[in-house]
Amino acid sequence: MTYTVVVNDEEQYSLWPEAKTLPAGWRTTGFSGSREECLDHVATVWTDIRPKSVAPAAS
Template identity: 60%
Template sequence: MDEQMMRVVINDENQYSIWPEGKVNPIGWENQGFTGTRAECLEFIGTVWTDMRPNSILKILK
């Protein structure tokens, strides 16, 4: 089982991903504030990312 610490990151489109703790975030991604194992981070994302449509699409639909 992979116990490497990861963190949840988010971009301007309100899309979530995970990134290894201790590495610089990719350009355009910011820390969301949750750190844990891969499984814990994915579980967290599953609870908070309920609408997977990017912000740019949501603006068009409004």
């Protein structure tokens, strides 16, 4: 099965089966692959797991 990496407005990441319609509030990041490839990608790009609304503002 091929997955795609998705992200929501709170900058939280998840995997979604590529063949399924995305739920409301999620968008693709442009990365897809096997489950392991997607998990590795998420581990690289999602370094602060706090929702955007509670993360400290950038200085």
